[in-house]
Amino acid sequence: MARFRVGFIGTGRRREHGGPQGWAMAYQHAAGYHALSEECELVACADIVAENAGAFAQQWGKGHDHVYKSAEAILEREDLDIVSIAVWPQWHAPLAIRAAQAGVAAIFCEKPMADTWGACRQMADVCREHGVRLAFDHQRRFGRPFRAAKEILESGLIGALVRVEFGAGNLYDYGTHNFDLSSYFAGERRALWAIAQIDYRTLRLAFGMHNENQAYALWEYEGGGFGLASTGRGARLVDCHNRLVGQEGEIEIGRTGADVLRYRRYDGRSWQVVDCQGDGLHGPGYVERAVADVVRCLREGRTSELEAENALRSTELIFACWESARRVGRVDLPLEIEDNPLEDMVGRGVIQPQQDAK
Numbered sequence: 290m291a292r293f294r295v296g297f298i299g300t301g302r303r304r305e306h307g308g309p310q311g312w313a314m315a316y317q318h319a320a321g322y323h324a325l326s327e328e329c330e331l332v333a334c335a336d337i338v339a340e341n342a343g344a345f346a347q348q349w350g351k352g353h354d355h356v357y358k359s360a361e362a363i364l365e366r367e368d369l370d371i372v373s374i375a376v377w378p379q380w381h382a383p384l385a386i387r388a389a390q391a392g393v394a395a396i397f398c399e400k401p402m403a404d405t406w407g408a409c410r411q412m413a414d415v416c417r418e419h420g421v422r423l424a425f426d427h428q429r430r431f432g433r434p435f436r437a438a439k440e441i442l443e444s445g446l447i448g449a450l451v452r453v454e455f456g457a458g459n460l461y462d463y464g465t466h467n468f469d470l471s472s473y474f475a476g477e478r479r480a481l482w483a484i485a486q487i488d489y490r491t492l493r494l495a496f497g498m499h500n501e502n503q504a505y506a507l508w509e510y511e512g513g514g515f516g517l518a519s520t521g522r523g524a525r526l527v528d529c530h531n532r533l534v535g536q537e538g539e540i541e542i543g544r545t546g547a548d549v550l551r552y553r554r555y556d557g558r559s560w561q562v563v564d565c566q567g568d569g570l571h572g573p574g575y576v577e578r579a580v581a582d583v584v585r586c587l588r589e590g591r592t593s594e595l596e597a598e599n600a601l602r603s604t605e606l607i608f609a610c611w612e613s614a615r616r617v618g619r620v621d622l623p624l625e626i627e628d629n630p631l632e633d634m635v636g637r638g639v640i641q642p643q644q645d646a647k
């Protein structure tokens with residue numbers, strides 16, 4: 290079996306502690322491909338910071354002739370099957386489009402999809418036109434708490450799904466995971482509308498992108514069921530990474546102070562804890578599992594659940610919530626804007642986040 294030739298755009302620099310200025314996610318991608326060494330060959334990497342690319346190459350065993358300073362160079366000189374993109378969100382769309390045009394078979398791109406709603410759709414369109422599989426690292430789908438919650442829901446134990454809820458730091462940088470999981474639990478159905486209010490008084494840049502300090506959002510899924518999100522200070526309202534509210538019971542994932550997954554029926558039974566065998570909200574090994582799914586789907590000609598069609602459905606809600614704040618009203622979907630409403634409001638001075646006093 291011929292191995293897939295894998296290349297990396299944006300290697301990052303390994304730090305002891307990651308954060309919104311850099312996690313070096315490419316290292317986690319690489320660990321995923323490395324674990325599939327019979328199927329994947331790590332052939333090259335590129336980073337605009339030469340020492341970052343050099344250190345990555347050293348870690349994953351590539352010689353200097355396979356280390357590049359630009360995406361253009363790696364795409365031009367290496368015949369890649371799979372490209373992993375782990376740069377900040379503003380560059381996801383242009384680099385994915387460039388890779389699709391260069392003829393790769395699959396792209397595994399970091400979240401959030403892109404910096405504007407127009408760029409999200411454009412990267413998906415170009416990849417579709419070129420027959421390129423475009424997947425995003427919404428890796429939590431592969432964690433046992435989330436998988437098991439979905440199984441409990443589908444078993445009918447809590448009855449029909451009435452509402453999905455999440456509490457998070459924000460709607461975009463981290464919230465993209467929660468929206469993605471909400472769609473997963475709602476059976477990948479599209480939303481009909483969204484209404485939200487946001488507060489952005491203190492500057493919060495994550496990977497170079499603005500994120501609101503607090504939001505409260507409501508949306509409705511086609512075919513029934515609502516979504517509810519509360520971020521920042523209001524996240525404690527939900528106090529769960531995800532809560533699934535059914536007609537006959539509820540499931541809580543990541544409730545503060547509780548086991549990672551529990552459920553109860555409303556007919557008087559107490560909470561039942563589900564053993565997730567050491568899996569938490571963030572791992573271990575979720576990115577590796579996401580990589581494995583993308584590789585397996587490419588090999589078998591199947592569509593990964595991480596691919597653009599699903600990611601678009603959940604990402605649309607992020608931009609729809611910010612658009613609702615901009616319009617001061619409900620936003621009916623599909624969302625017909627091109628830009629990023631939060632960036633726009635900050636750019637025009639409608640919202641003026643201040644530097645933290647600290």
Ligand SMILES: NC(=O)c1ccc[n+]([C@@H]2O[C@H](COP(=O)([O-])OP(=O)(O)OC[C@H]3O[C@@H](n4cnc5c(N)ncnc54)[C@H](O)[C@@H]3O)[C@@H](O)[C@H]2O)c1
Nearest residue numbers: 299301311312313314336337338341375376377378399400
């Ligand atoms: N899935 C998750 O749970 C998760 C966690 C953290 C970060 N992320 C996402 O991962 C992405 C990357 O974040 P990170 O923390 O790995 O970033 P990072 O800063 O650690 O690494 C990014 C690297 O990209 C390089 N770069 C920038 N522009 C480039 C270009 N045009 N061509 C080649 N290299 C370029 C930079 O020099 C840097 O080394 C972000 O979108 C972030 O939101 C995802």
